[in-house]
Amino acid sequence: MGYKILVSDDNGETISQLHDLLIDEIDGLExxxxxxEEIYTKATELNPNIILVFPKTLVRSGIESIISLKQNKLTHSIPVLIVADYSPVINIDRIFEYGIVDIIRKPFCKDELLLRFDAALNRSEFQHEIYIEHELLRELSIVAKRSANSVIVISFDGVIEWVNEGFEKMYGYTYSEFKEKFEENIFNPQSNPKLFEAIQKCKEGYESVVYENKWTTNYGTPIWIQTTLTPIYNEQNEIIKFVAIESDVSALKEVEERLEAKNESLLTLTESLEKANQLLEEQRLKSDELLLNILPAEIANQLKKKGSAKSKQYKMVSILFTDFKNFSKLAGVIPSQDLITELNIYFQKFDEIIEGHYIEKIKTIGDAYMCAGGLPLTNRSNPIDVTIAGLKIQKFMKEYAETKRGSNQEGWELRVGIHTGEVIAGVIGRKKFAYDIWGDAVNKAARMEQSGEEGKVNISGDTYEYIKDYFDCTYRGKIEVKNNVDLDMYFVNRLKAEFSDDEAGTEPNAEFLKILAKY
Incomplete structure (x- = not known):
């Protein structure tokens, strides 16, 4: 079966890039x-899997075509995604109002493309199911009108909007008589706590809630009524109404009352099981959250599904190591708890910095911090990303040291080393999972840190070849490292002035972001 992607208003470049990235991943790709202005007509004619548009598509004719697409029951479920670069030229809030479901940033990453396509299609299927349910509800309303059971439609704000003939027969009141006499108090939590509780449960996510109430009809007859309250959702998965279907269960209630004593122990057991299940679910969610905190999402999902994760080879990864000057000496003079608290301040800031540059934290070893760019999702910008992160880390170290000196305390000093090369990444073992990387490139990155200087970012000659056009660097020559190996090393001073948005040379300007977007 073919897989069709419609691309609106492309200059030819995007289609070529998509074809090269996806032709080996998607069978029957077209x-x-x-x-x-052809989005709607071509979609009805070709029934594509995905439609891609650009910011320039979002003019009157393009918007109208997308809206028409979403209003047609045959095409409303086709996902529309917008392709944009890093420049914030689109109004995020407005594009979702038009029916666009996601944003794909340039430059393209194959793995991210496939993930976003799958997510969009899954979301589309879910919305289509909701649409079908709405249609079914409309058809069922015709049947409900003549049902012997009572059927009531309630607005989200708690107003009775409609009742059927069965309601009037069961209660002995007409619609207007019932509203006039009871509506003011029927939704009051004190007067009718069971209905109030059922509505709250529906708002919390319950598919339907069943409860029973004793009622006196207009004829003075006491009856037991069983109500099934069900929320009705719109296409945005928001509750818009509630439908209550009610049955006279007076005869059944009499039998239940006779059996209630015998069922008490069973009820207690059921409640215990429900609490146990809820506790298990909470623990599962906590476990998932913990797993995502220590492993990349892609690896965590593999472990949950298969119990193991395959190692993967990466051709170009940039590894960054940091290490504090004289940490062992500091550990001897600073109380242990104060030492850990201070170290945590530094590492949390490092985490914050790398998170904004597509860099994966690998681990900390004592006072050493290790991270890498270009995995698990590959990109060609990782030497630049990691170098910028290294500069920002040293900038933070200087600023924090000045703050410390203001309170008569000494700030710590740090070495930063970076190398770019080939690694293998994955998770090994069956206990205490940890995502790690291996290879000669890791060793060289460590040598860069060990051979660096406090307050400096020291990079290898390999990394320098990737970044030299954009950064001001100082060549240090060939420096001997472990095992009598000589390696080219450079100090990175800053981003070149023409690419920098600050005096320190750590913040890329708009011009440089455009260049980076091409990687």
Missing amino acids: IIPIKK
């Missing part, structure tokens, strides 16, 4: 260029 990428079709269209104009903005």
Whole structure:
């Protein structure tokens, strides 16, 4: 079965890139260029899997075409995604109002593309199911009107909007009589706590809630009524109404009352099981959250599904090591708890810095911090990303040291080393999972840190070749490292002035971000 992608208003470059990235990943791939005003007509004709648009598509004719697509029951479930670079030229809030479901940033990453396509299609299937349910509800309303059971439609705000003939027969009141006499108090939590509780449960996510109430009809007859309250959702998965289907269960209630004493122990057991299940679910969610805190999402998902994760080889990864000057000496003079607290301040800031540059934290070893760019999702910008992160880390060290000196305390000093090369990454073993990387590139990155100087970012000659056009660097020559090996080393001073947005040379300007977006 073919897989069709419609691309609106492309200059030819995007289609070529998509074809090269996806042709080996998607069977029967067909990428079709269209104009903005053709989105709706081509979608009805070709029934594509995905539609891609650009910011320039979002003019009147393009928007109208997308809206028409979403209003047609045959095409409303086709996901529309917008392709954009890093420049914030689109109004995020407005594009989702038009029916666009996601944003794909350039430059493209194959793994991210496939993940976003799958997510969009899954979301589309879910929305289509909701649409079908709405249609079914409309058809069922015709049947409900003549049902012997009572059927009531309640607005989200707690107003009775409609009742059927069965309601009037069961209660002995007409719609207007019932509203006039009871509506003011029927939704009051003190007067009718069971209905109030059922509505709250529906708002919390319950598919339906069943409860029973004793009622006196207009004829003075006491009856037991069983109510099934069900929330109705719109396409945005928001509750818009509630439907209550009620049955006279007076005869059954009499039998239940006779059996209630015998069922008490069973009820207690059921409640215990429900609490146990809830506790198990909470523990599962905590375990998932912990797993995602220590492993990349891609690896965590593999472990949950298969119990293991395959190691993967990466051709170009940039590894960064840091190490504090004289940490052992500091450990001898600073109380242990104060030492850990201070170390945590530094490492939390390092985490914050790398998170904004597509860099994966690998681990900390004592006072050493290790991270890498270009994995698990690959990119070609990782030497630049990691170098910028290294500069920002040293900038933070200087600023924090000045703050410390203001309170008569000494700030710590740090060495930073970076190398770019080939690694293998994965998770090994069956206990205490940890994502790690191996290879000669890791050793060289460690040598860069060991051979560096406090307050400096020391990089290898390999990393320098990737970043030299954008950074001001000082060549240090060939420096001997472990095992009598000589390696080219450079100090990175800053981003070149023409690419920097600050005096320290750590913040890329708009011009440099455009260049980076091409990687």
